[in-house]
Amino acid sequence: MATKTAEKAETTESTESDESVGRLKGILKKAGIGVAVLAVIAGAAWWFVLKPAPPPEPGEILKLDAIQINLAEGHYLRLGLGLQMTSTAHELDGSKALDAAIDLFSGRELEYLQQNVRRAELKEKLMHRLEESYHGDVMEVYFTEFVTQ
Incomplete structure (x- = not known):
């Protein structure tokens, strides 16, 4: 019986560990997407707003x-x-x-x-x-x- 309890504890720990890794991967994906979106917005702002004007004629x-x-x-x-x-x-x-x-x-x-x-x-x-x-x-x-x- 002690063996079954130990196996359940290990299974529970590994399941919790897998869930933690899964949550961490999800957070990292969202953070990566957020950074990519910010980079696109910054690039668009530079292109349309901050881009230096051409020299005058x-x-x-x-x-x-x-x-x-x-x-x-x-x-x-x-x-x-x-x-x-x-x-x-x-x-x-x-x-x-x-x-x-x-x-x-x-x-x-x-x-x-x-x-x-x-x-x-x-x-x-x-x-x-x-x-x-x-x-x-x-x-x-x-x-x-x-x-x-």
Whole structure:
């Protein structure tokens, strides 16, 4: 009789063990399906919402008249600008660009402006200011005139 009780106990334990494993497998399947669904949702969100916009199409170039800017030690800079507008930009006013250029170049040392690396840095800073001022309507800035004396 003790043998039958021991066999029943082993059978009960193995049945409970099999049920636990079955429940665990079910939970893991559901978790795997949940992760897959979340991955699909995240991918769709990126594709439709977060995907970066294509670069804007170039439009007209607004050429601004050259201006003279006072530099340090009695020197001056004659600077002409061209603003590459996006195709969606319409009739930009160049006064913001001229103001930014005057602010950026005024009082600079002549030797500083004669270095190509420094001139490129200033052009990049000017472009950053134009992006802020024109809210993305200007794609690029060109120096059409750059004469120092």
